[in-house]
Amino acid sequence: MNNSQAQPNFEALRREFPVLERKTYLNSGSYGALANGVRAAFEAYLEERLLVGANWDLWVAKNESVRALIATLLHASPDEIAVTASVSAGLNALASALHFSAPRDTVVISDFEFPTNAQIWHAQEPRGARIVHVPCASDGYIPLENFAKAIDERTQLVAITHVCFRNGAKLDIPGIVRLARAKGAKVLLDCYQSVGSIDIDVKALDVDFAAGGMVKYLLGTAGIGFLYVRDSHIPSLVPTSSGWFAQADIGAMDITANRPAPNARRFEAGTPAVANCYAAEAGLKFLLAVGTPAIERRNYALTQRCMQRLEEIGWPSITPMQNERRGVTVAVPSRDCGGLMAELGRRNIVTSHRDGNVRASFHFYNNDDDVESFIAAMQALRDSFVNLTQSLR
Ligand SMILES: Cc1ncc(COP(=O)(O)O)c(C=O)c1O
Numbered sequence: 168m169n170n171s172q173a174q175p176n177f178e179a180l181r182r183e184f185p186v187l188e189r190k191t192y193l194n195s196g197s198y199g200a201l202a203n204g205v206r207a208a209f210e211a212y213l214e215e216r217l218l219v220g221a222n223w224d225l226w227v228a229k230n231e232s233v234r235a236l237i238a239t240l241l242h243a244s245p246d247e248i249a250v251t252a253s254v255s256a257g258l259n260a261l262a263s264a265l266h267f268s269a270p271r272d273t274v275v276i277s278d279f280e281f282p283t284n285a286q287i288w289h290a291q292e293p294r295g296a297r298i299v300h301v302p303c304a305s306d307g308y309i310p311l312e313n314f315a316k317a318i319d320e321r322t323q324l325v326a327i328t329h330v331c332f333r334n335g336a337k338l339d340i341p342g343i344v345r346l347a348r349a350k351g352a353k354v355l356l357d358c359y360q361s362v363g364s365i366d367i368d369v370k371a372l373d374v375d376f377a378a379g380g381m382v383k384y385l386l387g388t389a390g391i392g393f394l395y396v397r398d399s400h401i402p403s404l405v406p407t408s409s410g411w412f413a414q415a416d417i418g419a420m421d422i423t424a425n426r427p428a429p430n431a432r433r434f435e436a437g438t439p440a441v442a443n444c445y446a447a448e449a450g451l452k453f454l455l456a457v458g459t460p461a462i463e464r465r466n467y468a469l470t471q472r473c474m475q476r477l478e479e480i481g482w483p484s485i486t487p488m489q490n491e492r493r494g495v496t497v498a499v500p501s502r503d504c505g506g507l508m509a510e511l512g513r514r515n516i517v518t519s520h521r522d523g524n525v526r527a528s529f530h531f532y533n534n535d536d537d538v539e540s541f542i543a544a545m546q547a548l549r550d551s552f553v554n555l556t557q558s559l560r
Contacts, residue, residue: 208446264407335495340356413428462530
C-alpha cells in the first residue's frame with residue numbers, strides 16, 4: 168500500500184499491535200502503540216550485537232535510512248534532514264546557529280507551545296533574544312489576528328506548534344507563514360503532535376524549519392527525532408552546538424577545526440542512537456506503507472465520531488470541531504483529570520491528561536469500537552467528573 172487513495176485494511180493492520188488486544192489504547196499523543204515489526208527491529212539490533220559484535224557500517228546505514236524515510240514522510244530531501252536525539256536537541260542546535268541582535272532579535276512563540284519550544288528560546292535571552300508570546304483569544308483558540316499583532320520587522324523566527332499538546336487545537340500554519348513572510352521572518356514548525364497522524368508536506372506548508380520525534384504517531388521509540396532545515400538556509404547557519412557526526416567528513420578525525428557538513432547533518436552531534444534507529448526505521452516503513460493521506464482520513468473520521476458522541480452524552484470536548492483547527496487528539500475537560508484517567512485505566516482505557524483535560528489521541532490502528540468503549544466509560548463516569556466550564560471550539 169502506498170500513498171494512493173486505496174483504502175488500507177485497517178482491521179488487519181490493527182493485529183500488528185498486541186496492546187490493542189488488551190487495551191483501548193487512546194494515548195498515541197504520548198506514545199504510539201508498539202508494532203510487532205518495531206519489536207522485531209529492536210530484537211534484530213540485539214541479535215547483531217550478540218552475533219556480530221559492533222556492526223558500525225550497518226549502524227551508520229540505519230541512521231541514513233531513517234534520514235531518507237523522514238525526508239520521504241515530510242516531502243523533503245535527505246540533505247535537509249538532521250537525525251537528532253529529540254526535538255529539544257534539534258531546536259538547541261538550530262538556536263545555536265542563530266544570532267539575536269537588532270534589527271532581528273525577536274522570536275515569536277504561542278501560548279500553545281510544548282514547554283521545550285518556549286524554554287529553549289527563553290534560554291537565548293542572555294544571547295540577546297527577545298521572546299514574544301502570542302496569547303489565546305477568549306474562546307481559547309489563537310486566531311491569525313493575534314499572530315499579526317505579534318509578528319513585525321523585529322521578528323527573526325516564528326516558532327510554533329502545529330497541534331497543541333494540551334487541547335488538540337491546530338494552528339493556521341499557512342496563514343502564519345504568510346504573516347511571517349510579509350515581515351521577512353522565518354518559521355519553525357514543531358510538528359511532534361501532528362507528524363504521522365496527518366499528512367505533512369513541509370514544502371507545501373512553506374516552513375523554514377520543522378522538528379518532531381518518533382515515539383508518538385511515527386510508531387518508533389523515544390530518544391530519536393528530526394530537524395528539517397530548508398536547503399537554501401543551510402550554508403548560512405553554522406551551529407555552535409556540534410560534534411564529529413556534524414562534520415563534513417565524519418572520518419576525518421581532524422582536531423584542528425570545525426568543518427560542518429554541507430547539509431542538515433551539521434545540526435547533529437555524536438554517535439547516533441543506534442538501537443533507536445532500528446526501531447524508527449521499522450516504524451517509519453510501516454507508516455509510509457500504510458500512507459499518511461489514508462491515515463489522516465481515518466484519524467479525522469475517528470476523532471470526529473468521538474467528538475460527536477461526546478456531544479450526545481452531554482460532555483463535549485473542548486477541541487475545535489473543524490478539521491482545519493484540530494489534530495487527532497480529543498480533549499475533554501474534567502474537574503479531576505487524574506481521577507478520571509485512573510477510572511478509565513481501570514476500565515482498560517489508556518488516556519493521558521494535561522491542563523484540566525483528559526486527552527484521547529487516535530491513530531489508524533484504533534477503530535469505532537474503541538470510540539464506543541471510551542464513550543460508554545465516559546457516560547458512566549460523567550456525573551462524577553464532568554466540567555463544562557472550559558471553552559475552545
Ligand atoms: C509538541 C511537542 N513538542 C516537543 C515535545 C518534546 O520533544 P522531545 O522530548 O523530543 O524534546 C513534545 C513531547 O511530548 C511535544 O508534544
